[in-house]
Amino acid sequence: MHESNKSNVVQLSSILSEEYGQINWKPRHDAINELVYTILSQHTSDINSERAFRNLMSSFCSVQSIATASLLDIEKCIRTAGLHKIKAARIKDVLNIILKRVGNFDLTFLAEMPLEDAKDWLKSLPGVGPKTAAIVLCFSFGMPAMPVDTHIYRVSRRLGLIEPKVSADKAHVLLEKIIDPDQVFAFHMYLIKHGRKICKALKPRCGECVLASNCPSKLKLG
Numbered sequence: 132m133h134e135s136n137k138s139n140v141v142q143l144s145s146i147l148s149e150e151y152g153q154i155n156w157k158p159r160h161d162a163i164n165e166l167v168y169t170i171l172s173q174h175t176s177d178i179n180s181e182r183a184f185r186n187l188m189s190s191f192c193s194v195q196s197i198a199t200a201s202l203l204d205i206e207k208c209i210r211t212a213g214l215h216k217i218k219a220a221r222i223k224d225v226l227n228i229i230l231k232r233v234g235n236f237d238l239t240f241l242a243e244m245p246l247e248d249a250k251d252w253l254k255s256l257p258g259v260g261p262k263t264a265a266i267v268l269c270f271s272f273g274m275p276a277m278p279v280d281t282h283i284y285r286v287s288r289r290l291g292l293i294e295p296k297v298s299a300d301k302a303h304v305l306l307e308k309i310i311d312p313d314q315v316f317a318f319h320m321y322l323i324k325h326g327r328k329i330c331k332a333l334k335p336r337c338g339e340c341v342l343a344s345n346c347p348s349k350l351k352l353g
């Protein structure tokens with residue numbers, strides 16, 4: 132199962148790279164900012180979280196200032212992200228725990244750790260689950276952690292890469308096992324693009340899908 136899924140991923144990746152172009156990893160934010168950004172992005176759209184992140188970063192000069200700011204001041208800046216009270220408390224908590232544990236906000240030591248240890252370190256922070264941990268490690272350091280968002284979860288189940296009943300949390304590890312570590316970032320981006328554009332939640336456009344001949348769900352959905 133593993134081996135056939137591995138070769139399936141190689142094939143899917145090559146088709147998607149033809150469709151969407153080659154995608155190379157480049158860091159988005161440094162790790163501490165990526166962590167703040169990702170907490171803001173929980174349960175909301177990219178547009179809302181980006182706006183909240185920009186507002187937060189322009190209102191405070193540094194993460195150090197956010198860590199010592201009042202909750203009310205943080206909440207005001209991140210209203211657009213939704214759940215602003217919960218997220219403000221989470222961001223402040225996480226920053227202060229990191230400061231206490233590490234002595235500063237430099238998380239580059241995570242890139243030197245084995246992947247599972249780095250994930251566990253991040254997941255020990257309040258409100259940080261497998262997806263948030265994977266985003267920080269993958270986007271900031273290019274580590275082969277596969278963040279599974281709603282699009283990736285849906286598309287990979289339809290493609291038969293994971294069983295339908297596997298939880299989203301478990302999907303992270305299962306997908307990492309079948310994707311070449313060098314391809315994790317690109318495959319993550321391809322599945323998101325494909326999920327947004329073609330393999331939509333309610334009405335997948337199987338008739339236009341370049342993966343149709345590799346997809347066990349085509350007949351059921353298309």
Ligand code: SF4
Nearest residue numbers: 330335337340343346
């Ligand atoms: S064939 Fe349909 S279900 Fe399968 S990946 Fe394409 S759009 Fe999604």
